[in-house]
Each structure stands twice: as structure tokens, then as C-alpha cells.
């Protein structure tokens with residue numbers, strides 16, 4: 001059994017980790033922290049976990065966390081980097097669901113996150129945790145930087161076309177939509193029911209911190225510079241993310257449907273839909289799946305990719321468990337095989 005700790009167990013990604021780990025065949029939850037709710041039984045705060053999780057929240061304590069084999073950080077950006085050096089020094093491996101180790105360029109990270117990095121020497125060592133791009137790196141890693149939700153949906157959508165050199169890379173467009181749980185569980189006026197319900201808005205059009213993260217992955221794949229316009233939107237739903245991706249075809253990329261089907265044939269968590277289908281967020285709700293569709297825009301040189309994930313699962317906690325499975329040599333799908341909840 002792998003002994004697991006979670007720092008930040010009361011947030012939305014923390015409770016999603018709890019839901020997945022409670023039924024994981026080879027992981028045992030040993031520590032779960034919350035500074036605001038230390039002492040509270042987990043199933044008192046989250047009655048959906050009654051009979052599944054029987055421990056209490058505790059204050060983050062280095063000794064207790066270092067006794068685990070793996071610690072997940074489901075905490076705001078800038079939190080994990082303060083504890084990771086001590087945990088690694090004590091042979092505890094880490095998956096950070098935040099962004100502390102995602103960007104390799106430290107100056108870019110400091111610009112977007114508004115702080116200096118607390119352990120810059122560990123950034124180069126961190127494996128970017130998108131298994132479909134970096135599976136072998138994750139297997140060997142002590143420290144995994146779990147990707148952001150938008151970078152997961154966008155990266156998986158463009159991967160086959162970039163690898164094949166089938167699109168121009170100077171004017172990529174990603175128009176994305178997220179449910180409100182993407183903004184976390186802490187109370188904020190902008191995510192109150194009356195602020196989001198019956199409404200739809202873009203945000204971050206002047207710049208969003210996922211822009212450099214998406215660009216970093218795409219540039220790694222195509223080996224050169226990438227021009228990217230990324231506009232996120234907020235929709236009145238709890239979970240779910242939809243990315244509409246637009247690019248100009250380069251040369252003759254051949255049968256796009258076949259290209260995607262071949263690229264993802266062996267990927268347990270990427271489902272390429274049949275030609276003509278449109279992916280829906282509700283078909284991946286609570287699952288670790290990314291569902292994709294690709295097509296050529298009629299009478300145009302544009303290719304359109306549609307990509308859906310659950311922002312809390314493949315976009316955060318599910319991908320983190322997938323990464324844990326890889327790091328510990330387990331079946332990659334362990335604990336992640338439940339189908340979507342409908343309706």
C-alpha cells in the first residue's frame with residue numbers, strides 16, 4: 001500500500017482527490033490537512049464520504065507528511081514550494097496540483113505568479129505531469145508538476161497535429177470554457193450563484209497565467225516558437241471544461257480523424273470520438289477522460305479541434321492520481337475507472 005498525504009484537503013481538488021483515493025486499490029490515505037478545520041472529521045465536512053474516509057483534518061505537519069510515500073499539494077500557488085525541499089530530502093515524493101513547478105523559466109513564473117520562487121533549484125528537476133506527453137519522465141520523478149486544467153484540455157487537443165507538423169504554429173487560437181469550480185472553493189463574489197447563473201463571460205483576455213504554460217508544452221512538442229491567442233470563459237455549471245481550438249492547416253496533413261485515432265489508440269484516458277460527433281462536458285463528468293473531436297472547417301484551410309475534460313478530474317485530481325500510479329509502477333488506470341455520472 002502507498003501511504004498518501006494531502007495538503008489542502010478542504011478545497012475542490014482536495015475533496016476530488018479524497019473521492020478517488022477512498023476507493024483506490026493500492027493507496028491508503030494517512031494525512032489530510034486543513035489549517036481552518038484541523039480536528040474536524042473528514043466525513044463531517046463532506047458527508048458524501050461517510051463510510052469511505054475515517055480520518056480527521058490536521059494542521060500541516062512536516063513530520064507527519066514526511067512519513068508518507070507521496071504527498072499531494074492541493075493548495076494555492078506558492079504553498080508547495082515552501083515544503084517540497086524538506087519532503088524530498090526525507091524521501092517523500094510530491095505531486096503539486098498548483099503551479100509552483102510548471103514553468104521552467106523562473107523569470108516568467110515570477111512575472112505571472114507575482115512572487116519569487118522559494119526553491120528555484122528544484123524547478124528543472126520537476127516532471128511536467130501530462131502523461132500523454134511525458135510518461136517516462138513521470139515514472140522516474142520525485143516531483144511532478146500537475147498541469148493546469150486549461151493546459152490539459154488544450155495540450156491534448158493540439159498534440160497530434162503539432163507532432164505531425166500539420167498546422168501553422170504562429171496563429172493558434174484556443175477559446176475555452178470552464179465551470180465555476182475551477183475558481184476554487186473559497187468564497188468570492190465572482191462565483192456566487194447570482195453572479196454566474198444565466199450568464200456567460202470571457203475573462204483573462206488580456207493575459208491569463210495558463211498562457212505561458214500552454215505555450216511551453218506546445219513549443220516542447222513542435223520544437224520552435226508558437227503564437228497563441230488564449231481566451232478563457234466562465235459558464236454557469238459546476239464542473240467541466242470545453243476547449244475549441246482553431247489552426248491553419250500546413251501542407252497536406254492527410255486524414256485528420258485517422259491521425260487522432262492513431263495518436264491516442266493506446267491512451268487509456270483519451271477518447272477520440274467518431275467523425276462528425278461533438279464532445280460534451282457531461283460525458284466526462286467525474287472521469288479522468290479527455291474526449292476529442294477533429295474536423296476540417298468547410299471550404300477553409302482551418303482545422304477545428306474540440307476537447308472536453310472535467311476540470312477537477314483530468315484537469316486536476318484525476319490526473320494527479322494517474323501520475324501517482326505511474327510514479328509507483330501501478331496500473332495507470334488504478335482507481336480511475338468509474339464512468340461518467342449522467343444526467
Ligand SMILES: NC(=O)C1=CN([C@@H]2O[C@H](COP(=O)(O)OP(=O)(O)OC[C@H]3O[C@@H](n4cnc5c(N)ncnc54)[C@H](OP(=O)(O)O)[C@@H]3O)[C@@H](O)[C@H]2O)C=CC1
Pocket residue numbers: 007008009010011012013014033034035036037060073074075076077079097098099147148149181182183184185186311312315316
Ligand atoms: N479548481 C480547479 O479546477 C483546479 C485547481 N487547480 C489548482 O489546484 C490548487 C487547489 O485548487 P482548489 O482545490 O480549487 O483550491 P481551494 O481554494 O478550493 O482550496 C485550497 C486548499 O488549500 C488549503 N490551503 C490554503 N492555503 C494554504 C497554505 N498556505 N498552507 C496549507 N494549506 C493551505 C485550504 O485549506 P486551509 O486554508 O484550511 O488550510 C484548502 O483546503 C490550486 O493551486 C489551483 O490553482 C488546478 C487545476 C484545476
Ligand SMILES: CC(=O)N[C@@H](CCC(=O)OP(=O)(O)O)C(=O)O
Pocket residue numbers: 097098099147148149150178179180181182183210232234
Ligand atoms: C473558472 C476559473 O476561475 N478557473 C481558474 C482555473 C485555473 C486553475 O485552477 O488552474 P491553476 O492550477 O493554474 O490555478 C482560472 O481561470 O484561474
